[in-house]
Amino acid sequence: MKPICTLLTFGTLGWLWLMLIIIASLIGIAASVLWIWMLxxxxxxxxxxxxxxxxxxxxxxxxxxxxxxxxxxVRREERLKKLGR
Numbered sequence: 112m113k114p115i116c117t118l119l120t121f122g123t124l125g126w127l128w129l130m131l132i133i134i135a136s137l138i139g140i141a142a143s144v145l146w147i148w149m150l151x152x153x154x155x156x157x158x159x160x161x162x163x164x165x166x167x168x169x170x171x172x173x174x175x176x177x178x179x180x181x182x183x184x185v186r187r188e189e190r191l192k193k194l195g196r
Contacts, residue, residue, distance in 0.1 A: 142176035149179035149187075157190065 150171050157164040167186060171178040 142179075145183070146171065146176050146179045149182050152187070153182065156194075157186075158194065 150168065153164060153167045153171065157167060159165075167182055171182060174181070
């Protein structure tokens with residue numbers, strides 16, 4: 112008897128690979144959302160004092176999610192305390 116759907120005939124290793132692909136995709140989507148969110152925040156709320164907006168924007172553009180996490184942990188809280196926005 113032939114299976115109706117080949118997806119149903121996955122062995123244990125097949126399901127593990129499928130879950131790994133799904134988890135990796137979700138992490139990639141979350142990293143991209145974080146990157147876009149931080150980039151928009153920099154371009155709209157960061158001051159132009161000493162070219163900080165330009166520098167942070169370039170850091171985030173060239174380092175993608177790693178730069179977004181660095182900005183979120185280092186600069187965002189400092190900016191909120193200093194400027195209140």
